[in-house]
Each structure stands twice: as structure tokens, then as C-alpha cells.
Amino acid sequence: MNNFGVIEVAGAKRTNAPGWAYVPDTGPAPTVLQPANRKRAARNQAKPTSSDISARQDTKIRKELEALDRDAPKDVNIPIPPKTGKAQTKYTPNVRKILQSQKTFTNHLDDYQALFALAETNPTAAAALNLIQSKPTPTHTPAATTARNSPAPPPPPPAPASNTTSKRSAAAAKRAAAREAKEAAEAEAAAAAAREAEAQAAAEAEEAAAEAEAEAEAEANAKKIDNDDDVEMADAPPDQTSATSTPERDSKEKSISPKGPQSYPPDGTILPAYQKPPPAAHPSDNDVLLVSPVPPFPTDDELRALMTAPPLSYLAARAEWGDAERQYPARTFCDVCGYWGRVRCMKCGSRVCALDCLDMHRQECVTRYGL
Amino acid sequence: MVGGGRQSQPAGPAPPSTTLVLDNGANTIKAGFVTGSRTDAPRLIPNCIARDRHRKTYVASEFEKCRDFGEIAFRRPVEKGFIVNWEAQKEIWDREFFDDKAPQKCDPSATRLVLTEQPNSLPALQAHCDQMVFEEFGFASYYRGIGPSFNAYQDIQAIFQTPREPDTTIDIPAEVMLLVDSGYSHTTVTPLLQGRPLHTAIRRLQVGGKLMTNYLARLLSVRHFDMRNEPYIVNEMKEAACYVSLDFNRDLEKTWKGTRGERREDYLTGAGIAKDYVLPDSHTRFHGILRDHEPAVSARARKGVVVTEDIMTLRNERFAVPELLFRPSDIDMHQPGLADLIMQSLSVLPIGLWPGLLANIVVVGGNTLIENFSQRLQTELLERVPDACVVRVGRPENPITSTWMGAANFAKHEHVERLAVTKQEYEENGAGWVARKFAAGLGVDS
Secondary structure, eight states, rough: OOOOOOOOOOOOOOOSSSSOOOOOOOOOSSSOOSSSSSTTTTTTSSOOHHHHHHHHHHHHHHHHHHHOOOOOSSSSOOOOOSSSSSOOOOHHHHEEEHHHHHHHHHHHHHHHHHHHHHHHOOOOHHTTTOOOOOOOOOOOOOHHHHHHHHSSOOOOOOOOOOOGGGGHHHHHHHHHHHHHHHHHHHHOHHHHHHHHHHHHHHHHHHHSSSSHHHHHHHHHHHHHHHHHHHHHHHHSOOOHHHHHSOOOOGSSSSGGGGGGGGGSSSOOOOSSOOOOOOOOGGGGGGGGTTTOOOOOOOHHHHHHHHHHHOOOHHHHHHHOOOOHTSOOOOOOOOTTTBBBBOOEOOOTEEESSSHHHHHHHHHHHHHHHHH | OHHHOOOOOOSSSSSOEEEEEEEEEESEEEEEEEEEEEEOOEEEESSSSSEOOOOEEEEGGGGGGGOTTTTTEEEEEEEETEEEOHHHHHHIIIIEEEEEEEHHHHHOOGGGEEHHHHHSSSSHHHHHHHHHHIIIOHHHHHEEEEEHTTTSSSHHHHHHHHOTTOOOOOOOOOEEEEEEESSSSSSEEEETTTTTEEEGGEEEESSSSSHHHHHHHHHHHHHSOOOOTTTHHHHHHHHHBBBSHHHHHHHHHHHHOOOOOOOOOHHHHOTTTTTEOOOOOOOSOOOEEEEEOOHHHHHHTTOOOOSOOOOOSSTHHHHHTTTHHOOOGGGTTTTTHHHHHHHHHHHHHGGGHOOOOOOOOTEEEEGSSSSSSHHHHHHHHHHHOTTOOOOOOOOOOTTTHHHHHHHHHHSSSTTTHOEEEEEEHHHHHHHHHHHHHHHHOOOOOO
């Protein structure tokens, strides 16, 4: 078809011509083909496009959440009652600045974010923000849950290093690889000696490394050493762990304890192994159906890395929806009575449960949107 | 309640004998002294400046004198769990601890301060706090630690009533625990090893007591009277009436009136869920009363018979409000519920730690007093973890002062000597050094 080189572009803008309109059928949202009141049709558009609905609803939801999060329904300004008799004391400059600050938490958070953004481009600002660490993404998925039941699941990867340290971590990985080769040679000699050497090597490396690199390196170290230990642990006969595990879960003093000291590295000093004799043997201890898999216990280095990790930033610690949460179906409730929201109002899209509540809702809806 | 520590000590290496332990919550301050091995009971101080409808202002513990809670407005120095407004906070601290007639008089120059803060604070706010403590109040020695970690400094196995031999040594701090702190501003999950928080796994859910109170106020305003300006009354109602539903669908079904013209049996009788709440009238009654639902009474009220009391029948509001802790998506909040929050926190930790953490979950904070909180959390967690895991959820006897009690034990523990910073050190090394020292925490012993 010759259209003289004119290509029609689907525009986001939709003119609402009175009389008729193309309306995309995008889902359950109610459609009003003909606005009853044609005056100011564009402004009173009864049925916005689907994208508009989500944007509008987003704003509405955000506003509602903000309202719920506020301390007071309206701004109150309660002045501090004047002190009687006590003369105003002198403040140090810092204190005066803090006392006179009228910043709210939101202001402080914005400042912090601005500083954070600056730190990404400016290394001097990054030094001021040395406490910040990137947040590890939640890795909990149903797949992970099933994987956990396998006899020797690999430990989850430690927190990924931030982008700025990618060079460093690469260097650390190289160094760690060299160390691994060395360790392998030593491991042939004697297992115990090897473990000592590992600890020593790790200690030496930590001392030698610059302070800034120490953390990334320790993480790499922990990973390497952990892998080695995993191999050692796999060598242990699985019967040992199953023999000591007990089906009487309620009698456990500490959850770790009943599994017996065998399943844990004997050199674990941060969380020492259970010293007391295990509970009395039960005839069905060796029952294949009752045996619980014992996950490998983290090594001291891994624990040390966890315990000495710097705090996350305020925003990083806020929990977000993971994949698992996204799968839950959204529950909708009746705006009037709080029962399930099974019916949607044709005019405004809010949910009600049944005709009774719909009538009640209409009274309010009419005053807001007209007939 | 007046603590010791009045005797002046020479400034020097000797640590002060008195410690002021302060759990500075958004709703209440928990404060008390630890002198030597003696621990005074903590005092709960409202952390607010309140103004009633007669424009009378109450600061902190003066609030006890307030009788008429209608249309009361609060100014709170703590926002989102962190001390933000020091002007108000200083006024409250001054009146409670430093003025001549203060109920808990304390001489900062001979006292150590152990202050709790919420995890993941902003560095600027932490710096403000340190500066105020040393430059304005002038405490001799000071430690600011995150509140959840103090809970490890108590006998947590006693909370779970673990059977054990009498000669068992009590681990202080507790070896492994997972602390859930559900307070006024938010809910946090903190895994702890030997009292050290595992910072990478701390997670926060922005649902707290305040949000639930506001949500209840909104629901009531739609269904009954406008209660949005009555935060205190609604909060009282929430504390008295709300419970966590163990079967949300069933309870919701029971409270439904039915469709047009229909009135279901459960709705009319109340089915054990509906309750009548008698609102305070500010003349004879200053606090609300919760009663079992009497259909006749509310029917009379509907017919316009003159009744002397304002009655509000609470039905699904009772459990829909605490439900937000477990399903924040009910108000379209894109955050995981509490059980998923714990799973997210665990997902960044080695699986070998899971059994220990899951078997030692301690819940603290005012929201945990809501009926069935622990049971619901335990049920939801059991659905999510492998069968072999033991899940125990324990609540201390008093979950509100639990953090304070732990902090008081901490003040007697040798760890406090390793962590506290003296005024002299602050003056020599500056605020940045103090902040770094506190952020680094205890480190690892071995």
C-alpha cells in the first residue's frame, strides 16, 4: 500500500473523540464506551487507559501508605514548653547546630542518598562512606528450598562484592588460586598440618594485605578454605551423623547440639562443638525415613567474615519483594466492610464484597464522580 | 529510683560505677540504673510531648497526669526508630534525668550511658547522637549499640523453657539466636552469633505499631466514626481488641454479614469474634472498655434509643490490622511478611546456621503482645522451612523491657569495658573514631 512514506506511529496520546473511540481490551478494568457527560470529556475521562490506571493507582497507594506511616494525621507543631527559672546555658557549636536543626528523617535520608550517589563518582566522598556495603540479593527461592535437602548442599555464595571492588576481588581471587595450589601440595602431607598451614597462610595474607583489600580477600579466603573443608567433610562416613541425630526434636537443648560433634569442624572456636554426651540412642535412629540431612556447618573463617561485616545502609536493609513473594496472589478486600473484594465498582474501580456494600459504596461514589 | 553515682570520681581510667541504661524507643523510653551488680527496675517513660484539646502540654512522664485523651496530639523526637529531633529529645531527657527535680536524677559526669539504637541507622544521626551525649550531656563513658543485639545478654533458653540439667552453664551472650523486634516504627530481624549481629542479614519491615494504629483508625473512620484525630484512643483499642488470626479465611468468613438482605447467623451472634468497644466519654470514663458482643445493645443503639455510651462493634478489624505484619501486601505494600522476612534474612547466611537460628527465635517489642503472634509466626515458618528443622518462637515475659534487661546485663558484662568510649577518648579522637569503633562492634574473640 502506498502511504507516501508516512508511517503511522502508535502514540501514547489518545484523543477522546466524543461519540466513539478505539478502546484496547486489556483486562478486567471496566470500560465505558460512551461518556454520559460529554462536557469536558478529556478532563472527566471516566475510563483512563490501563497504563493510566496503574500510574494513578500507584500514586494513590503511595499516598495512602505515606498517610499510614505518619505520626500525626495532620501537621502539629507543639512547641517545647518554656523552662522556668533555668537560665539558657551555652552550647558548643556542634550542639547548637543539632538542636536548631529542623530536619526530619526524610531530609536526613535524602542527604544520605545524595552523599551515596556522590560516592559512586567521587572517591573522596567514598572514603566518608566507608560503612556502606552493597546489599546481597535475596536468593531464597523454592528451588533453593529443595536443594537444601540434598545431602551436601553447597553453601550459598557470600555477599557479592560491590562494583567498585571488582578489580580488587579479581586480584584477590588470583592470589587465592595460588594459595589453593600451595595448600593442595601441603594437604598431601597431612590433613591436620594442612589446616594449620591454611590458617597461617590466611593470617599472613591478612596481615600483608592493605586494609582496604583485607575484607574482599578474607571473603575469598573463606570461600576457598570452606570448599576444602567441604571436601574433607564429605569424606566422613554419613552413618556417623545419622546415628547421632535424634527424632525427638523437642528434647534438643540447642538445635546444633544433638547432631553430635562429629559433624562439625573440631577446630570451630567461634561456635564450639557440643561437649556433652549425645542423648540416648533410639531404636529407630538408623531408620532411613527418619534421618534428617545435616547441613555442613560454616567454618570459623566464614563465621568471622559474617560477624565482622560492616552494617548495611538504611535502604539496603529494607526488605523488598523477592521472587517468592511475587508469586502470592494479591488479596483484595471490600472497601466498605473488609470482606473479600469480589466485585469492582464500574465507576471508580474500587472493590466491594456484594450488593449490600455496593449500594453503600455507590452513595459515596456518586458524590465523588457524579451519576 | 534515684540511682547512685552521685559521688564524684576523678577523671581517669577507673570506669564509672553507675550505668544509665536507656532504651530510647519511639513510643516509650525504658530507663534505669545499674550500679555494681544491682539492677533497678526500668521505668517506662512516654517519649513524646503531648498536647490535649485544652492546649495543655505534657512532657514525657507528665503524661501520666493527662486524663482526657480526646484529640490528643503528639510530638515525637524519634522518627522511624531513630532520634531525629534533638530539641525535643533533649527536653525530655533533661526533665527525666538531669534537672534538679528529675525523677531519675543522674550525674552524667560520673555515669556511663548505654544507649540502644535501631540497626542500620544513618551515619549523620549517629554522629548527632554521639555529639550530644558527650558535648551537651557530658557522660563519662558511653556505648551506643543496636537494640536487638542486647537481647542476647540474657538467659534465652529460659524463655524457651528448654529442659536442662541444673548445673548447665548459661551462655551469656547467647550463642545463636534470631531476634525479631517488632516495635512502634518498624519490625526488624537480626540473627545474632555470640551477641554479635550478622549485619549482612539484618532485614527491616516497615510495619510497626504506628502503622497498625493508623490503619485501624482508617478502617474505623470508614465504618464507624472519624477516629483519625484520636491516635491515643485508637491505640488503646488496638492493644485491647486486636489479635492475630490463626485462620484468616475462616475468621473473615465468620464476620461477613452476607449479601443483600441476608444476615448470617455468625454475624448476628458475633461468633466469638465480634466485640463491643465502649469508647471513653472524657467525663466519667477515660479509658475504653472491651466487652463481648451483645447484639441487643448495638441493635438498640442503631434504632436511635438514647444510650449513655458510644459503642463500636469491632469485627474483622480485630484481626485484619495485625494481619499487616504477616501480609503487608494487603495494603499494597511491596514488602514481604514477617515469615518471609526471616527467610530472606536466612537466605544470605550459610545453611549450617539455619537450624540454630530457627530453633532460637526470640520475639520482642510491643507488637508481640498481640494475641497469637508467636503461634502464627511459628506456623508460617514451619510452612517455609525444611521438615527437619525445629522452629521455636519464644517471647520473653515482658517483651517491651526485654531489650532493656539485656542491655542492663550487658552493662555488667565484661564486653562493655571493651566497647565503651570515655569522654576523654572522644575528645582526643573525635566523633568519627567513635562512630567507627561502635560500628566495628566486638569483633570476634578467637
